[in-house]
Amino acid sequence: MPEGPSILLLKNKLQRYKGKMVTEASGYGEMDKSAIQNVKLEEIETFGKNLIFTFKNFFVTVHLGLFGSMLVNKRKKVNASFALHFSDAEINFYVANTHFYRGRPRDFFNYKTDILKEEYDGEFVLSTLQEKFADKMIGDALMEQELFTGVGNIIRIESLYRAKIHPDSLVKDIPEKKLVYLIEAVVNYAYEFLDQLKTDSVKEQALIYGKKTCPKDKKELAIGEMGRIKRKTYVCPKCQKMYQ
């Protein structure tokens, strides 16, 4: 279910639990939950596709993968993999991967790469992209969470279309101006995605993701796996330039 914007939306929904006491944690996940007992939930944050629950000396990340979901004060038939309990409420996660960290999130995660954070730094992303990912195809590089934290398949497809770049173009062959435009398009579209989630219209409003033809000239899209990554890719071969 989730790319970065979906996780940010979940975070926003949970803000009312900030400052509340967590009475206990449960779930079949293997993470040690013994420290999460009668502790105050100090912050709820995100980093890319991770939801972060911050306590005084530790924090827990929750990642929903492809099939995960969250319910507040409701339960599914299947067991939760992780749950936080309050005196009068509960947050349940299904098919979620969790990690326990001692310390603070900022000491572990580089907020400069998170497409939905204030601290996002497009210049840092650009220079890292050119230095460390020059020989990769841009369609693959966009999925690297250490560089484009929070980008998933939909944001990848849609931002490449907006920037008119073919995903199989090597980073080193793409003019810097185009990369700058792409990096801006990623963030702009991520915020559009966030808005569209509120009306459940992400797929409807996508320009080429899940579509058969290009909205510009109604020509057929190329659809299939491209690059190294095993994800379905949508491209308009006419609009999106292959740099080489």
Next chain:
DNA sequence: TAAGTTGTTCGGGG
């Protein structure tokens, strides 16, 4: 009904 999917981790081989 079987296939497809907004994702990551792990381990083996090169």
Next chain:
DNA sequence: CCCCCGAACAACTT
């Protein structure tokens, strides 16, 4: 030691 790739995992929709 690093990179690459395939397998594994899981639940829900069409």
